[in-house]
Each structure stands twice: as C-alpha cells, then as structure tokens.
Amino acid sequence: MKKERVINTQRALVAALFLGAVTFGYAQEAAAAQETVANATAQVQTSQQNPAIDALKKKIEANPNDTESLVNLATAYQDAKDWKNALGTWNKISTLLPDWAPSYYSEGYVYQNMKDDANAKTAYEKYIAAVKPEELEASKKNLAYAHLFVAYQLKESNKEQAKQHIAKSLEYDPSNQDALNLSKFLNQ
Template structure:
C-alpha cells in the first residue's frame, strides 16, 4: 500500500508538473499571440494613416486652397507625430488665412512638441494677437494657456510682462493650477 501511495504521489507530481508546463506554455503562447495581434494592428493602422495623409495631399494638390483638407492633413501629421509635416501644413494654412487664429495656436503646439520654445512663444503671441473679439469667448482655454506659456517664458527676462500675461491667463482660465503657481511665484 505504501509503495502504491508513493507511485500515486509521483504520478500526481508528474501530472502537476506537466499541467504546469502546459499552462506555462499556453501563457507564453497567449503572450506571443497578444503581441502578434498588437503588432499586426499597428501595422494595419500605420498604412491607413499614411493612406489618409496621401489622400489629403492629393486633394490639396488638386485644390491648393482647400482649407478643410489642409487642416485635416496637419492634424493627421500631428497624430503621426510628424512634427515637420504638421508645421509646414499649419504654416501653409496661416498663409492662406492669415487672420485665422487657430493655425497659430497649432503651430505653437507643434513647436512646443519639437522642444522649440522660442518659436512656440512667438506663435502663441501671434495667436493671442490674432484672436478676434467675437472669438474670445470660445477661445478662453486656449488664450489662457497661450498667455501662461508666454508668461512662463518671460518670468526670468521680463517679470513685469510675465505678470501681465499670467494675469490674463488667469482671467481666461481661473482654474489653471499651473498658472496659479506661476502667479504666486511672480508675486515674490
């Protein structure tokens, strides 16, 4: 009986090890399968995005003044993090419609994403100057951020100008925590 018990115990251990190995193998297969699906999805999405960009480029080539397609193309470039493509497209938009403020805000965003803070600051200033009085209400959050960014960049070189910008930032977006912190810092 004792010998039978030892044999059964060995069988149970072997079975457990085998099942554990099968489970482990299944888990590895599952991970590989998940990675394969993720890679395939990314590969499918990239050509779709590129085909969107190519389609928009063809539309713009056919009609260079198609501002709707230009905005869509710039946005598609941004989604792809193709900052150079996005910047050139937003610049084209601001050339076609020099009084359309969102193109300057978008340029500032792209410059900021490229870590080019000097040009981002200039683009935010251009955005601030271009927003029409009738557009202020709808643009408060963007105006608040634009003024905050300019204030942040001016804090070391022109504290008085920075204070003016941070005051405007808080007037447009009084709940901006970063603007509140900068305001307190500038008061010191």
C-alpha cells in the same frame, strides 16, 4: 602573499565593475539611440503609409488652396507625431488665412512638441493677437494656455510682462493650477 591576492582580487572586482558599468552605460545609450531611430522611422512610415494622409495630400494636389483639407492634413500629421510636416502644413494655412487665429495656436503646439520654445512663444503671441473679440468666448481655454506659456517663457527675462500674461491666463481660466503657481512665483 594573501594580502596581495586580496588586493589583486579587489582590483579585479573594481575593474570588472567599471567595465560592467561602462558596458551597461553603452548599452543604455545604444538602446536610447535605437529607440530614437525607431520612433523617427515610425513617424515617417506612419505619415507615408497613412491612407488618410495620402488621400488628403492628393486632394490638396488637386486644389492647393483647400484650407479645410489642409487643416485636416496638419491635424493628421500631428496625430502621427510628424511634427515637421505638421508645421509645414500649419505654415501654409497661416499664409492662406493670416487672420485665422487657430493656425497660430497649432503652430505653437507643434513648435512646443519640437522643443523649440522660442518659436512656440512667437506663435502663441501671434495667436493671442489674432483672436477676434467675437471668438473670445470660444477661445478662452486656448488663450489661457497661450498666455501661460508666454508668461513662463518671460518669467526670467521680463517679470512685469510675465505678470501681465499670467493675469490674462487666470482671467480666462482661474482654476488652472499651473497658472496659479506661476502667478504666486512671479508675485514673490
């Protein structure tokens, strides 16, 4: 009888622990979901209630080809972490100024924050191709990062191309530890 009571107590304890773990797991998932919804709502509210964004949107409505205001709007969206609107604005800028390299770099940055590595890689490749020789000196840090990102994306599928990109990255920023680590990995 005492042995049955111990077994029943153990079963009850295991059931309580299991139920508690399930409840705890559900609470964690619910909290994460609530946080995601809160972040999305905050992004929408930030961009909708941001006076700077509102002013820039009005300015652009009056002159849709005002690239300076478009750049400021895209940057304001990025600051508000409103990636969708930032990307749409950078795309407009790229259409208006197809030879302006920084718009492609910014598109890559936004895609990266949206966890869309394939499009980020494409945008960074466009940036690398669009940088003019006279802009090279001022663009070294961004070029180093763009080459690093592309190399990282290619490390499994095309090791030789990845090596070329990482060599360029290190040419522009020889002290970048991430690039040095990737280079070491690629040359093993």
